[in-house]
Amino acid sequence: MELVYTGKTKNVFKLEDGNYLLKFKDDVTGENGVFDPGANTVGLTIEGAGLAGLRLTDFFYSQLNAQGVPTHFIEANFEDATLKVRPATVFGKGLEVICRFKAVGSFLRRYGAYATEGQPLDAFVEVTLKDDDRLDPPISADALHMLGILTLEEYAILKERTIEISKFVAAELEKKGLTLYDIKLEFGRDANTGEILLIDEISGGNMRAYKGDTYIEPLELEKIMLAE
Amino acid sequence: MELVYTGKTKNVFKLEDGNYLLKFKDDVTGENGVFDPGANTVGLTIEGAGLAGLRLTDFFYSQLNAQGVPTHFIEANFEDATLKVRPATVFGKGLEVICRFKAVGSFLRRYGAYATEGQPLDAFVEVTLKDDDRLDPPISADALHMLGILTLEEYAILKERTIEISKFVAAELEKKGLTLYDIKLEFGRDANTGEILLIDEISGGNMRAYKGDTYIEPLELEKIMLAE
Numbered sequence: 001m002e003l004v005y006t007g008k009t010k011n012v013f014k015l016e017d018g019n020y021l022l023k024f025k026d027d028v029t030g031e032n033g034v035f036d037p038g039a040n041t042v043g044l045t046i047e048g049a050g051l052a053g054l055r056l057t058d059f060f061y062s063q064l065n066a067q068g069v070p071t072h073f074i075e076a077n078f079e080d081a082t083l084k085v086r087p088a089t090v091f092g093k094g095l096e097v098i099c100r101f102k103a104v105g106s107f108l109r110r111y112g113a114y115a116t117e118g119q120p121l122d123a124f125v126e127v128t129l130k131d132d133d134r135l136d137p138p139i140s141a142d143a144l145h146m147l148g149i150l151t152l153e154e155y156a157i158l159k160e161r162t163i164e165i166s167k168f169v170a171a172e173l174e175k176k177g178l179t180l181y182d183i184k185l186e187f188g189r190d191a192n193t194g195e196i197l198l199i200d201e202i203s204g205g206n207m208r209a210y211k212g213d214t215y216i217e218p219l220e221l222e223k224i225m226l227a228e
Numbered sequence: 229m230e231l232v233y234t235g236k237t238k239n240v241f242k243l244e245d246g247n248y249l250l251k252f253k254d255d256v257t258g259e260n261g262v263f264d265p266g267a268n269t270v271g272l273t274i275e276g277a278g279l280a281g282l283r284l285t286d287f288f289y290s291q292l293n294a295q296g297v298p299t300h301f302i303e304a305n306f307e308d309a310t311l312k313v314r315p316a317t318v319f320g321k322g323l324e325v326i327c328r329f330k331a332v333g334s335f336l337r338r339y340g341a342y343a344t345e346g347q348p349l350d351a352f353v354e355v356t357l358k359d360d361d362r363l364d365p366p367i368s369a370d371a372l373h374m375l376g377i378l379t380l381e382e383y384a385i386l387k388e389r390t391i392e393i394s395k396f397v398a399a400e401l402e403k404k405g406l407t408l409y410d411i412k413l414e415f416g417r418d419a420n421t422g423e424i425l426l427i428d429e430i431s432g433g434n435m436r437a438y439k440g441d442t443y444i445e446p447l448e449l450e451k452i453m454l455a456e
Contacts, residue, residue: 111365111375113320122374126370129339131341139339140368140369141368143339146349146350
């Protein structure tokens, strides 16, 4: 089993059958020891964060697969905190697709002249480049197309899927009395068929969940969501 | 004649007939004494810059009006460096619509992972908010629509007009052996009819023109363009 990538919160191994294994770490993104799903740096290590992220990922992806949403998910192994996934290539050097239900974070930092904190945004989708050096700049459909990162047809699929998946996650949270403020998804192309797949994890590490006005930390989110 | 707005490079007066008068100043945008059309601060004062900007604006707008492009331009007065314009309201708190023929400036700062300096961009259009405090953030058609700044139909008009106007300016520069790298336009709604109008100036202050690899300063651009 070959280590092919060391990420901020996950390591990636290549399996002999052509699939990949994602090993979830206990490192979470943030700054100065404070968790922030929008941050580009590892802010702190929380014991159990990796397994909690994997359990939530399993919870959401199992249902998405059952609903027929194309994803890279094959199976989770809680013993060693790994996720087996299908091989996929990212768009360009990687995109983050953000779906916003409430105005917070970078949306407010950019568009605060036109939006107030917590304002409803009705599943608003935007795309940013994964580019730490350039602070993950937002990018339009036209620019993605012009720079050869994806086609306008692929963008339309990405946007539609993002809304569908994010609304499903929001509905699951709502069943537990939680509100989804925003969520960050990643997509790629199936390495064999070219089909657009949902990739990466879906966990507390890439969403902002609130109970009333109180932000719910990733580990707490896992406990609430997976409680019987 | 009432002063209604003091801008970085122009003051705006309201006329008794309902139109407005733009007084072109010799201040140009830039940083640390170096001219930069993309900067948000007045970097330096160049004697004659106001009149040069007005002369070029008159040169381009007279032809655009003759071609039937809706603009706010009525007439220029070179004696007192003023431009008489129709009343228009801006979109939201003002937008900048940028048309790019070569990758430089903020485009490269954002998307440098996918583009090289000077790379052709084929009249690529992007919109930024006029918001000095938030460093003029780029904004997508979807976000403009969602935030009530303009409709998707208005965005389509804006984009089409921007390409048309920018290609006209590029062709005029080409006649003098110059290359247009990028240009920043502003649009508004006619205060009486709601029609979308090209507003503000078109001069060296809001474009980057090159002769070969050499950047042409605004005053030099006016001399080259208006030489018999």
